[in-house]
Amino acid sequence: MSVQEEVRSVLASPLRETFLRALGSRLGFSARLIFTEGSQEGLEQARACNEMMIVIWAQFSGSGEVPGEGYPDEVFLPVLREKADAGGARHHLRYAVESALHSLSYRQAPEA
Numbered sequence: 001m002s003v004q005e006e007v008r009s010v011l012a013s014p015l016r017e018t019f020l021r022a023l024g025s026r027l028g029f030s031a032r033l034i035f036t037e038g039s040q041e042g043l044e045q046a047r048a049c050n051e052m053m054i055v056i057w058a059q060f061s062g063s064g065e066v067p068g069e070g071y072p073d074e075v076f077l078p079v080l081r082e083k084a085d086a087g088g089a090r091h092h093l094r095y096a097v098e099s100a101l102h103s104l105s106y107r108q109a110p111e112a
Contacts, residue, residue: 004077006101011073015104017060022100024056030092041088048087052080052096 001009010019031049034042059070071079077097084093 003097003101007077007097008073010101010104011059011076019100019104020056020059022103023096024053026096026099027053027056027092030089030096034092044087045089045092046087048084048089049092051083051087052089052093055079055083 007019010016027049031046031053034046034049055071055076059076070076080093080097081090084090
């Protein structure tokens with residue numbers, strides 16, 4: 001299953017909000033780390049992380065069917081990629097998505 005498919009599956013599941021929280025949190029940590037570096041390139045990356053977090057928080061409102069309530073789930077990840085690429089922050093997005101998905105698989109694992 002591709003990452004795009006995984007994300008769409010999670011967004012259609014009861015784990016939607018848990019995933020969005022984890023994703024936003026990880027991008028927030030990335031932005032904080034970027035700010036400590038203080039470079040011009042870092043500032044662009046931090047702005048991109050901020051733009052991605054705005055998109056993520058909008059997803060909490062809905063599925064993109066009502067104006068102002070996020071994006072349709074099928075375009076959510078492509079929109080995040082576009083925001084990331086605009087600021088050279090694709091690697092921060094990749095880390096956040098992979099880490100958030102991994103945290104969900106940990107939550108779903110049966111207890112030993």
